[in-house]
Amino acid sequence: MTAQTPPFRDSQLPFAKRIDDLLSRLTLDERVAMLHQFGPAVQRLGIAAFRTGQEALHGVAWMGPATVFPQAVGLGATWNEELVRRIGEAVSTEVRAMRSRDDRVGLNIWAPTVNLLRHPLWGRNEEGYSEDPKLTSAIATAYTRGLRGDHPAYWRTAPVLKHWLAHNNETDRATASSSVRPRVLHEYDLRAFRETVEAGAVAGVMPAYNLVNGRPNHVSPYLAEQLRAWTDQDLLVCSDAGAPSNLVDSEHYFDTHEEATAAALLAGVDSFTDHGTDNAQIVARVQEALRQGLLAETDIDAAVRRQLSVRFRLGEFDPLLDPYADTKDFDTPAHRALAREAAEQAIVLLKNDGGLLPLIQEGIPGGEGTTTGEGTPTGEGIPGGVGPRIAVVGLLADECKLDWYSGTLIHRSTPLEGLYDRFGADRVDFAEGVDRVRLKTSDGSYLSVPRADDAGEEVRGAGGALDPALLAGRTDLPPLTSDDVGTELALIDWGGGVLTFRAPDGRYLSVAEDGFVRASADQPGGWVVQETFRLEPRGSQEGGHGNGHLLQHVGTGRYVSVTADGVKVADENPAVLELELTARGEDAVAHAAASADVVLVVAGNDPHINGRETEDRTTLALPAHQQRLLDAARAANPRTALILTSSYPYAIDTTSLPAVLWTAHGGQAAGTALASVLAGDVSPAGRLPQTWYASDAELPGLLDYDVIGGRQTYLYFEGTPLFPFGHGLSYxxxxxxxxxxxxxxxxxxxxxxxxxxxxxxxxxxxxxxxxxxxxxxxxxxxxxxxxxxxxxxxxxxxxxxxxxxxxxxxxxxxxxxxxxxxxxxxxxxxxxxxxxxxxxxxxDPAGTPPAPRPVLERGLRSADFDEQRGAEIVDRTKLSGDAVTPAGPDPAGPDSAELVYRACDFGPAARSVTVEVAGEGTLELALDDGPAIAHLDIAPTTGPYAYTSVTSPFAASGVHDLRIELRGPLRLAHVGFSG
Missing domain, CATH: 2.60.40.10 (Immunoglobulins)
Known part of the structure; x- marks a missing residue:
């Protein structure tokens, strides 16, 4: 260090002193600009631009080819922290390697997701680890430790936990409020975050879009009261995309964006993800908030300090000392082997009656192989033993599906490919089970897909082979037309009326920005999926049925129309289409199954359809088309095993199925791993990370976040699950x-x-x-x-x-x-x-005996009830605190709720009660199961946060249960008693 080197460049000084020095050198405008996700460079100080946010949930996402590991729920199913830590190491190593050649790759990782899988219909079920906070925190801690690295000072990457807090619904996710009572908050929702943060490998959190107890998570007091009380380390809070603007635009929680931005910053948000790469709006809002006195410079400094703390830990200011600066390991043999190991360990054997599995064993047709003490099959023919003749059927049988947070596959392995490799293609028969159709127009012509080579050589990759990845979204490919012959299309029914159509060469019909329909996608995908359609009976918009159908494009809501320029989606003149069924999927499945020794039905979901970010599921049932394929296989051959490859649980009838197996989408090695388990090379040992319920009727409401009162998850569920939490069989x-x-x-x-x-x-x-x-x-x-x-x-x-x-x-x-x-x-x-x-x-550990509530000394916070009926917790003020209000019309009367507080000590004599309340309505108080002994009429206040105190005579002594009945649109914040 020379005399001219500023202290923030002095690696011998503690990070805290270096941050102090750097903060003092930054102008206010430079500090404000750093609050946006894309912070600009400060060239006069030699400071590079910095972005928060790099998706890496189960591999590096959105940045091109990378090693793809099983989905997060699959990693949860491994119940193996050591494995998940190694996966975190591999992922962060690839982040660093990709960063070395592309500075758009960020080192602030937005992963893992630690939201608890409370409700299996949540669209983002695939992103979490478990319904249990202990298992979730154990797996999340392992992953973050791998992402962080083990150097005492410098971090390989800086992980941020998603999504703070109580977030399990995509339906109305930006406006819905999760009503979370204190016990659920502390024993359940906070716990997964807390235990992971306390482990010391977390750089921060991302608030969720939703509200909790009526208050948006982006202005949650829990960020200061809970999160930052758990550790002495600076924690970075990054907003979710667009959430700062949502505070005004969709939630209407604040009147102006300046108020909203200031409130979020004061609550603890340090980095604002809004308006893409353009920081002008956020900068303007912060500057105006400063001018209005809503913020002080010290508030800006607190947020920037936490950002700089992360940047120093990432080695940005010490490139020569950063142990990870020269990382080059990418798509290594070790990473490929780890992806396979993870996929194998994530497989859960749910049922195996009669020992149908493994496929290579004594006593089944074709199972001439024997197994050694280590479970490795040996025999003649295929190395490792000869298995039975296998029919592998179903919509997922030859698929290696990705989800929204996957990277681009470098390697891929489908179940069919894995079985070919393990057993030999001559012993495996395949039937996808899709229906084949032609779409006939009202003039007698048929929709036709142009030949792939009509698109020109520019869509071909190395060696001239068609490269489907280059096709999706293209507007220079010829659109569909109509002619006398048409094209036979594969019709794939994903349930809920959602369909995809696939051309004979494997391309899916897709709609580009110009509205034309082209066969141009290798898979359904994207933030808005452009490859899904719905068939509507003609005249259904007017209540009629008619002949033929209209074909609606789900992504735009428009209908397919046939024009002189080609087939497109439009707001008018929809084409009336008839489906001519040329081949039934069930027939192909039954034919393949009938001649096989064993049938494997591979069913499940496409992670971009019917259950994903922005879209919750509506049912646990297997889609009807897939159920028909399963029924056809089972009818043709009783030796049928169901292999579910899905992001979430299903409710299925397993009565006549000898074997059932589940795996999340397993990444690049999914098919190879599955074949290894089916053959018996690997004994399955995955365990369910969440309860599998037997029917939709057993599920709570999607927005019922009271796991205690609603008897939810394995912790409280009193019914008989289809498969319980932690379940999984072995060989x-x-x-x-x-x-x-x-x-x-x-x-x-x-x-x-x-x-x-x-x-x-x-x-x-x-x-x-x-x-x-x-x-x-x-x-x-x-x-x-x-x-x-x-x-x-x-x-x-x-x-x-x-x-x-x-x-x-x-x-x-x-x-x-x-x-x-x-x-x-x-x-x-x-x-x-x-x-x-x-x-x-x-x-029999020593504990603290219960003591009655000291209500004379402290009164009652309304949300601290023991039981409730018809109540919802809301925000007491916009800054802090809770209140309780009736949730809505109730059988006991309009807008009524009951709160029960057990063992309240009223001392020698309580003579009056005072309630702090807003709104209007009535309150009645009763002791134990007796009649009301106090009645309070609440005159209307000027708004939901305009609280008033109302006092009434109240006579009680000793310890009693207290019942409070609320009627009308009022908010009860506090109840006090005096003697």
Missing amino acids: ASFAYADLAARVDEESARVTFTVTNTGDTAADEVAQLYGRPVSPSVPRPRRELLAHRRVHLPAGTTTELAFELPLSALEFWDVAHGTRRLEPGGYELLAGASAEDIRLSATI
Whole structure:
């Protein structure tokens, strides 16, 4: 360092001092400009431009070719933190390698998603790890540690957790409010974030679009009160795209963008993702907020400081010391092997009655191979053994699907390709099962797809082969026309009336910006999918049916029209089309199945259709077309296995299916991994990270975020699931024994043994649950405390030991606003799933006895109820606090709700009650199950935040349950009592 080198360039100084120095050198305008996602360079100081945000949920996304790992829910299904940490290392290594050749690749990673998979119809189910906060935080912590790297000072990448907070709906996601009571907040939704942040490898969080308790997440007081209280490290809060503007434009929470921007910044948002790469709007809003006195320079400095903290940790200002600066590893053999290992470990065997699987074994047709003690098949013919004759059928049988957050595949493997490689193409028959149709117009002509070579050589890749990736969205390809013969199209029905059409050469019909319909997409995809259509009976818009159909393009809402220039979508003159069915998919499936030894039906979803970001699912049911294919296969051959490849659970009838297997979309090695498990080369050991329900009727409402009151997830669900949380079968069998537990002042040490009693090596996922024996408040039926995935050769035993902090047994005591360990017995349950418990023991740790609510001293915060009926939590003010209001019309009366507060201590005598309330209506208070003893009429206030205090006589003494009935559009914030 020379005398002229500024201190912020001095690597010998602590980061904090260097940040102080750099802040002091930046002008106010330069600091304000840094608040946008795309912060410009400061050339006079030699500081480069910086962008927040690089998607890398299960591989580097949106930046071209990269290693693609299984979807996040698939990584959750591995229950393997060590594996996921290695995946994080590989992903961040590829980020660095790509950054070295393209500075558009960012080092601030927007991943992982730690939203809990509370509701299986959530469209973004694929992005989360589990419905359980313990498992979610364990997997997320592993991934962030891999992304961060292990250098004590410098980070390989800087991960940001998504999406803060209580976000499980795409329906009205920018305007819907999640009503989250304090116990659910602290025991469930905050927990996955907290445990991951406290592990120390997280750079920050991204708030979600939705509101929580009536207040947008982007102005949430929990950012300061909770998030930043969990760590001494500077945490960067990055807004979601467009969310700052939503505060005014869609949520109408603030009157002006200046107010909204200032409020978000004061709440803790440090980087504003809005208006794409153009920072002018955000800069103008911040500057105007400063001029109006809504912000001070110190507020700007606090946000910029947190940004700079991340940039220093990423080594930006110490390029010679940055241990990751010269990273070049990309698409390495090790990364490819890891992608395959992850895909194998994510596969969950749900059912295997009669031992249909594995396919290579003694006693099944064609299964001449035998297995060694390590589970590796041996035999004649195909290396590793000869399997049966296999029919692989279904819409996903020859697909390797990507989702919105996938990178571009360098390698791909479909189930069909994997089975060809493993068993030989001569032993595998394939039937996709799509219907074949021609679309006939009212003048007798047919829609026709021009030949691929009509598009010209410019759409061809190396060697002259058609490159489908170059086709999607092109406007220089010839559109569809009509002629006397037409083109036979594959019609794929994804359920819910959503269809895709595919030309004979594999290209999907797609609509480009000019409105013309072309066969120009290799797969459905994009933010707005341009490859999906709906058929409507002619005249349905007027309530009639008629003959023929109109073909609506889902992406634009317009109808297909045949013009002199070609087929296009338009607002007028829609074509009336008849579908001429030339081949039924069920017939092809039945034909293939009838001559096979084993049938594999590969069903599931396309991650861009019917359940994705911006779109929730409407049902757990398998789409009708796929159900028909399954039925046809099963009718033709009872030795039929269902392989579900999907982003989420289904409700399926498994009664007559001998085998069922599930995997999330498994990335580039999906097919190879699947074939390895089906053959028996690898014993399946994935476990379900969420409950699979038997029907839609068992699901709560999508916007019911009260997992306790709604008895949701495996924690509280009292029905019989189709498949329980933690479930998964193996080709081996395991015995559990010798459970022992020892308790000291702060922890419990638990040990037990697991023995592989089978004849093949396999992994087992041992799970440890806990529950209080006699809880004083509703507690989980059982709750995951720890787990471990272990590999056991046949006949071997291992002892597992877990050190559990007693804090894991605490709950949030709403009566006193703190976590509390209740005294009394706790069962410890060891087993193979939440419903497959093999061992149990009881411990009796010292706890804090319950105490009644001191309502005379502290009163009651309205949201701290124990039970409620018809109530919704809303914002007390725009800055902080909660209130309670009736959620809407109720059977007990219009706009009514009831709140119950248990064990309220009114002392020797409470003589009056005072409520802090806004709006208008009535309140009635009663003790225990008795009649009302106080009635308060609330005169209208001037607005939802205009609170008034109303007092009424109230006579009570001792400890009682308190019931409060709310009627009318009022907001109750607080209830106080005086003697």
